Amino acid sequence: xxxxxxxxxxxxxxxxxxxxxxxxxxxxxxxxxxxxxxxxxxxxxxxxxxxxxxxxxxxxxxxxxxxxxxxxxxxxxxxxxxxxxxxxxxxxxxxxxxxxxxxxxxxxxxxxxxxxxxxxxxxxxxxxxxxxxxxxxxxxxxxxxxxxxxxxxxxxxxxxxxxxxxxxxxxxxxxxxxxxxxxxxxxxxxxxxxxxxxxxxxxxxxxxxxxxxxxxxxxxxxxxxxxxxxxxxxxxxxxxxxxxxxxxxxxxxxxxxxxxxxxxxxxxxxxxxxxxxxxxxxxxxxxxxxxxxxxxxxxxxxxxxxxxxxxxxxxxxxxxxxxxxxxxxxxxxxxxxxxxxxxxxxxxxxxxxxxxxxxxxxxxxxxxxxxxxxxxxxxxxxxxxxxxxxxxxxxxxxxxxxxxxxxxxxxxxxxxxxxxxxxxxxxxxxxxxxxxxxxxxxxxxxxxxxxxxxxxxxxxxxxxxxxxxxxxxxxxxxxxxxxxxxxxxxxxxxxxxxxxxxxxxxxxxxxxxxxxxxxxxxxxxxxxxxxxxxxxxxxxxxxxxxxxxxxxxxxxxxxxxxxxxxxxxxxxxxxxxxxxxxxxxxxxxxxxxxxxxxxxxxxxxxxxxxxxxxxxxxxxxxxxxxxxxxxxxxxxxxxxxxxxxxxxxxxxxxxxxxxxxxxxxxxxxxxxxxxxxxxxxxxxxxxxxxxxxxxxxxxxxxxxxxxxxxxxxxxxxxxxxxxxxxxxxxxxxxxxxxxxxxxxxxxxxxxxxxxxxxxxxx
Ligand SMILES: Nc1ncnc2c1ncn2[C@@H]1O[C@H](COP(=O)(O)OP(=O)(O)OP(=O)(O)O)[C@@H](O)[C@H]1O
Numbered sequence: 001x002x003x004x005x006x007x008x009x010x011x012x013x014x015x016x017x018x019x020x021x022x023x024x025x026x027x028x029x030x031x032x033x034x035x036x037x038x039x040x041x042x043x044x045x046x047x048x049x050x051x052x053x054x055x056x057x058x059x060x061x062x063x064x065x066x067x068x069x070x071x072x073x074x075x076x077x078x079x080x081x082x083x084x085x086x087x088x089x090x091x092x093x094x095x096x097x098x099x100x101x102x103x104x105x106x107x108x109x110x111x112x113x114x115x116x117x118x119x120x121x122x123x124x125x126x127x128x129x130x131x132x133x134x135x136x137x138x139x140x141x142x143x144x145x146x147x148x149x150x151x152x153x154x155x156x157x158x159x160x161x162x163x164x165x166x167x168x169x170x171x172x173x174x175x176x177x178x179x180x181x182x183x184x185x186x187x188x189x190x191x192x193x194x195x196x197x198x199x200x201x202x203x204x205x206x207x208x209x210x211x212x213x214x215x216x217x218x219x220x221x222x223x224x225x226x227x228x229x230x231x232x233x234x235x236x237x238x239x240x241x242x243x244x245x246x247x248x249x250x251x252x253x254x255x256x257x258x259x260x261x262x263x264x265x266x267x268x269x270x271x272x273x274x275x276x277x278x279x280x281x282x283x284x285x286x287x288x289x290x291x292x293x294x295x296x297x298x299x300x301x302x303x304x305x306x307x308x309x310x311x312x313x314x315x316x317x318x319x320x321x322x323x324x325x326x327x328x329x330x331x332x333x334x335x336x337x338x339x340x341x342x343x344x345x346x347x348x349x350x351x352x353x354x355x356x357x358x359x360x361x362x363x364x365x366x367x368x369x370x371x372x373x374x375x376x377x378x379x380x381x382x383x384x385x386x387x388x389x390x391x392x393x394x395x396x397x398x399x400x401x402x403x404x405x406x407x408x409x410x411x412x413x414x415x416x417x418x419x420x421x422x423x424x425x426x427x428x429x430x431x432x433x434x435x436x437x438x439x440x441x442x443x444x445x446x447x448x449x450x451x452x453x454x455x456x457x458x459x460x461x462x463x464x465x466x467x468x469x470x471x472x473x474x475x476x477x478x479x480x481x482x483x484x485x486x487x488x489x490x491x492x493x494x495x496x497x498x499x500x501x502x503x504x505x506x507x508x509x510x511x512x513x514x515x516x517x518x519x520x521x522x523x524x525x526x527x528x529x530x531x532x533x534x535x536x537x538x539x540x541x542x543x544x545x546x547x548x549x550x551x552x553x554x555x556x557x558x559x560x561x562x563x564x565x566x567x568x569x570x571x572x573x574x575x576x577x578x579x580x581x582x583x584x585x586x587x588x589x590x591x592x593x594x595x596x597x598x599x600x601x602x603x604x605x606x607x608x609x610x611x612x613x614x615x616x617x618x619x620x621x622x623x624x625x626x627x628x629x630x631x632x633x634x635x636x637x638x639x640x641x642x643x644x645x646x647x648x649x650x651x652x653x654x655x656x657x658x659x660x661x662x663x664x665x666x667x668x669x670x671x672x673x674x675x676x677x678x679x680x681x682x683x684x685x686x687x688x689x690x691x692x693x694x695x696x697x698x699x700x701x702x703x704x705x706x707x708x709x710x711x712x713x714x715x716x717x718x719x720x721x722x723x724x725x726x727x728x729x730x731x732x733x734x735x736x737x738x739x740x741x742x743x744x745x746x747x748x749x750x751x752x753x754x755x756x757x758x759x760x761x762x
Contacts, residue, residue: 001062002024003244006177006181007015009100009168009170009177009180009195009575010176010202010488013172013175013177014019014102015115015411016096016097016131016268016300017093017096017130017175018121019123019125020089020092020096020123021093023137024064024086024089024093025088027085027086027089027401028086028496030082030429030675031082031083031086034082035320038072040078042072045205050557051084052459053657057451063343064641065340065625067383070450071723073383075432076662083359087282088120088282089122089123090130091120091121091282092120092121092123094163094174095119095120095172095426096117096119096123096131096132096172097117097118097119097132097172098118098119098169098170098171098172098209099117099118099143099168099169099170100115100116100117100165100167100168100170101115101118101119101142101164101165101167101168101169101210101616102114102115102164102165102166102231103142103162103163103164103165104114104163104167105162106150106161106162106163107160107161107162109131110567113165116130116133116139117131117132118132118134118135118140118569118681119132119133119134119135120134120135120208120282121282122134122137123132124365126566127217134250134252136247136250138153138154138156138160138438139153139155139162141153141154141216141220142164144160144211144212144215145162145213145216146213147161147164147167147168147184148164148165148166148181148747149162149164149186150162150163150164151164151307152222153505155584158738159660160372161554166182166450167183167184167207168181168182168183168632169181169191169325170182171191171194172755173668180392180730182669183467184631184706186361190212191209191542192210192212192600192623193624195207195209195210195477195604196600196601196623196625197625199654201655201691202273202275202276202688202689202690202691203273203276203428203689204239204242204274204276205275205277205278205280206239206242206243206246206280206281206324207236207240207243207750208243208281211240211243212236214594214595214596214598215236215240215243215596216238217239218241218244218594219593220244220247220387220561220563221244221246221592222248222251223590223592224413224558224559224560224587224590224591224592224593225559225586225587225590225591226267226559226582226583226586226590226592227558227561227584227591227592227593227594228235228418228561228562228563228579228591228594229562229563229593229594229596230563230564230579230593230594230595230596231561231563231564231595231597232596232597232599232611232620232727233558233564233601233610233730233733234563234599234600234601234602234607234705234733235564235599235600236596236597236600237537237562237563237596238274238537238562238703239648240562240596241263241537241560242274242277243277243279243281244535244560244732245258245261245263245278245283245286245439245535246277246278246281246282246283246730248261248533248701249283249284250283251417256532256533257284258278258283258284258285258286258288259485259530260288260530260531260532260533261287261531261532261534261535262286262287262288262289262533262534262535262554262557263286263287263288263289263530263534263535263536263537264289264291264294264534264535264536264537264550265288265289265290265703265704266290266537266538266541266702266703267290267307267685267699267700267703268290268293268685268686269287269682269685269687269689269696269700269701269704270537270702270703270704271288271290272689273703273704274288275288275580275666276702284339284373284600286535289308290510291509291542291546291687291711292304292305292306292307294404295509295512295513295516297571298516299505299507299512299515301505301514301746302505302507302515303504303505303506303507303514304506304509304512305506305507305508305509305512306506306685306699307699308662308683308684308685308699310508310509311697311699312662312663317743318400320486321485321490321502322383322494322510323510323543324484325479325484325486325543326479326514326543326545327350327510327545327546328484328509328543328545328581328583329544329545329548329581329585330479330483331479331514332474332517332544332545332548332549334479335471335514335517335518335521336521337478338471338478338518339378339521340476341521341732342378342467342522343376343377343378343381344370344374344376344695345370345693346470346474346529347369347462347467347522348462348463348464348466348467349362349366349368349369349461349462349463350362350366350461350462350463350466351365352365352389352446352452352455352456352460352461352569354449355405355448357701359393359396359452360389360392360461361404362461362463365385365389368388368389369381369382369385370506371388372384372385372753376613376625377524378521378522378523378524379523379524379540380524382459382462382522382523382524383524385461386456386459389456390453390456390457393449394451396449397442397446397449398443400448400449401438401441401442402441402447406441406444406445409444410437410440410444413440415676415739419442421439421440422436422439422440424664428706432578432684444662451616462522462523463513464518464519464522466517467516467518467519468498468500468502468511468514469495469502469512469523471499471518471718472495472498472499472514474496475491475494479697480669486624490546492513498511498520509546510543510545512680513543513545513546513549514545516549517545517549517552518554519552520552524528527552527553527554527683528553528554528556528557529555529556529738530556531554531556531557532556532557533557533558533560534550534554534557534558534559534560535559535560535561535562535705536550536560536561536562537563538557538561538562538563538564538702539562539563539665540563540564540565540578541577541702542578544577544578544581547561547578547581547582548581548587550584551585551586555637559582560587561582561681563578565578579593581643594596594610596615597619597620597621598621598622598623599620599621599622600623601705601733601734601736602622602733602735602737602739603622603625603626603627603628603736603737604623604624604625604626604627604734604760605626605627605628605630606627606630606733606735606737606739607620607623607733608622608627608758609630609754609758609759610732611731612749612754612755612758613725613728613732613750613753613754614725615725615753627737627738629734629736629741629755629758629759629760630735630739630741630758630759630760631738631739631740631741631744631745631759631762632741632747632751632759632760632761632762633642633706633740633741633743633758633762634742634744634745634746634747635672635744636728636744637713637742637743637744638671640673640740641657641668641672641710641712641742643679643742644679644742645657645693645710648707648708648738651708651737651738652695653707653708653738654691654692654693654706654707654708655694655696655706655707655708655709655711656694656696656701656704656706656708656709656712656734656757657679657693657694657696657709657710657712658695658696658697658698658709658711658712658729658731658734659695659696659697659698659700659712659713660698660712660713660718660719661682661697662697662717664687664697664712664713665681665682665683665695665696665697666681666683668695668712669681669695672693672695678692678693678703679692679693679694679695680693680695681694681695681696682694682695682696682700683696683697683700689704696704698727698730698731699726699727700733701730701731704734705734705736706735706736707735707736707738708733708735708736708737708739708740709731709732709734709735709739709740710740710741710742711728711731711740711742712742713742713744714728714741714742714743714747714748714751715743715744715745715746715747715748716746716749717746718748718750719750720749721747722750724748724750725750727752728748741759
């Protein structure tokens with residue numbers, strides 16, 4: 001019976017492949033024709049006569065150039081459409097579909113059973129018969145959402161119901177059906193187990209064939225302005241979010257592009273790790289950056305604290321208490337209040353000099369700034385000040401022209417300078433020498449004034465550093481510090497820290513967000529309104545302030561925040577606080593939280609162990625995939641490391657040795673080199689993952705996964721305080737198949753709470 005089904009399905013597959021082949025050769029023909037057309041069109045340039053003899057000739061030339069450009073653009077569009085289609089067809093050729101569903105559409109009240117096949121993209125013939133449905137099509141949702149029987153699915157015109165009679169899954173390779181199985185579940189565990197048992201790779205893979213019901217809710221959500229996803233390590237948050245981007249680009253095709261979607265990721269190594277998923281799904285990558293990159297791009301002249309500095313600096317200027325304050329929504333609001341105060345007084349200015357002399361003193365600019373109507377917004381005030389200053393600058397031109405420095409400048413002019421100012425000497429016609437001198441003087445003065453004009457136009461007469469420090473200084477009047485358990489003295493010393501940082505053009509990450517927000521408010525910036533969807537991965541490492549600032553900076557974007565509150569290695573954010581802060585910023589009616597409790601990355605043994613490491617953790621359910629218990633090995637770490645590495649090598653696993661700091665990683669690397677052991681050291685964000693053994697500090701391993709993880713020197717020296725628990729959990733949960741914990745002597749007491757049955761001590 002089963003063979004019979006397989007044979008029938010193979011016949012159907014052969015038919016689809018034949019249709020695909022036909023379409024591929026048709027498309028190849030279109031590409032060839034489009035190519036010929038393009039070449040032909042390019043020849044059109046030769047027919048354009050460039051004429052500048054009179055005005056009409058110039059207009060005529062311009063019109064022909066424009067027409068030629070239009071023709072070329074159209075041909076290029078034809079060409080690239082054909083190429084995109086060709087690529088999609090080629091992808092389908094390898095594996096046209098992965099599932100089949102038979103159902104009756106209850107909403108239609110028709111009793112006819114329909115059969116659809118689901119794959120990476122839609123494929124239909126010219127009569128509109130669909131051989132394959134895109135996994136993102138509304139109807140495809142029923143594949144992910146349930147077993148057999150009645151299932152609702154959302155379409156752009158509302159909810160529909162289908163009665164599912166058959167769900168069939170396929171494994172296909174090179175045009176041959178390897179396995180067929182019918183299932184009554186949403187996505188059969190067998191298929192999922194196959195997907196999860198495979199080896200890790202340096203690039204994340206797509207999960208379209210095995211998306212789980214809860215993940216599908218995340219992927220297809222279009223109602224929420226704020227979608228908050230809380231999920232344990234390895235529960236597929238990142239995977240879901242990447243499929244979500246692909247889904248949104250499909251759902252809003254023609255309305256949004258990948259350039260209107262931004263993903264804030266934990267570090268650049270991670271950016272590199274995930275950057276093939278969307279192209280594999282036939283979509284372009286969204287914009288991806290870290291918060292540090294964004295801040296750095298906004299403040300090119302200031303050295304923003306890097307990830308390594310933030311994690312490794314021994315004398316971290318910001319205590320947890322201070323981060324709680326500076327990262328709070330209350331602080332964010334205080335910046336807003338301060339900026340309103342600024343419309344009455346307190347703005348800081350810098351003098352503008354001209355030829356070494358003050359042109360505008362800061363007090364003069366201040367007087368102008370506050371001379372306008374009280375109800376001017378900060379933006380209007382700034383614009384009005386710019387206009388007033390520019391008027392004064394232009395008003396100075398004629399008096400400046402009479403000055404001696406101008407005469408000297410004229411006398412020193414070289415012939416070529418003179419020519420570039422006044423044009424060809426043979427064609428110059430001035431009534432008098434005086435007129436010629438005046439013309440030269442005007443040009444010289446205008447040129448000399450250019451820098452000051454530019455500074456005025458760019459608002460460089462404001463002093464953002466002073467403004468920022470002024471704000472910090474007056475904070476005790478804006479916020480009750482005691483609510484954050486901070487004394488005036490502690491605040492004063494934090495203020496001194498920020499002041500001294502700024503004197504060397506540096507800012508820590510808390511201060512950066514504050515500085516930028518205040519700067520944007522006083523400059524009347526309203527953020528980037530083109531971005532429609534914004535994702536923040538590892539949101540637990542952000543403060544409420546940073547998130548509120550992102551909302552301010554991308555006011556038209558719908559937010560999807562993904563986090564695991566058990567992995568808060570930077571902020572030690574309290575779960576509830578971050579979530580409730582976000583609910584305060586968005587309309588609660590348009591906000592949703594989805595929890596993912598099942599984890600997929602690690603074997604059941606590893607997940608049980610890592611969950612036991614947590615205190616008051618959210619529910620974590622392991623996916624049933626068998627493996628070894630984690631191994632604890634104490635004694636000579638280097639010897640144990642070599643043993644563990646060779647064991648993993650025998651099992652064909654790639655291994656990450658994860659240390660606490662970059663310095664330790666470097667040390668391990670040097671030791672391995674002495675033993676001629678091949679490994680790659682990753683200590684900088686801009687490095688890429690490579691196959692084989694890697695050595696990496698924990699904070700750069702965020703969001704990544706490896707076949708095997710060796711946790712380096714997991715003793716009390718490295719992980720001695722409660723604050724290290726999240727980091728330890730984050731590192732251990734990177735392991736897919738095997739976890740080894742090493743310590744020279746005794747293990748960190750953070751492991752004490754774990755039932756000894758859950759690991760093996762050797
Ligand atoms: N539905 C699924 N089908 C197949 N594989 C899945 C599925 N969901 C998740 N995975 C796999 O599980 C692993 C972990 O997923 P992912 O990295 O998205 O988790 P995460 O929640 O972002 O984890 P972390 O918070 O630890 O970074 C990945 O290898 C991913 O491909």
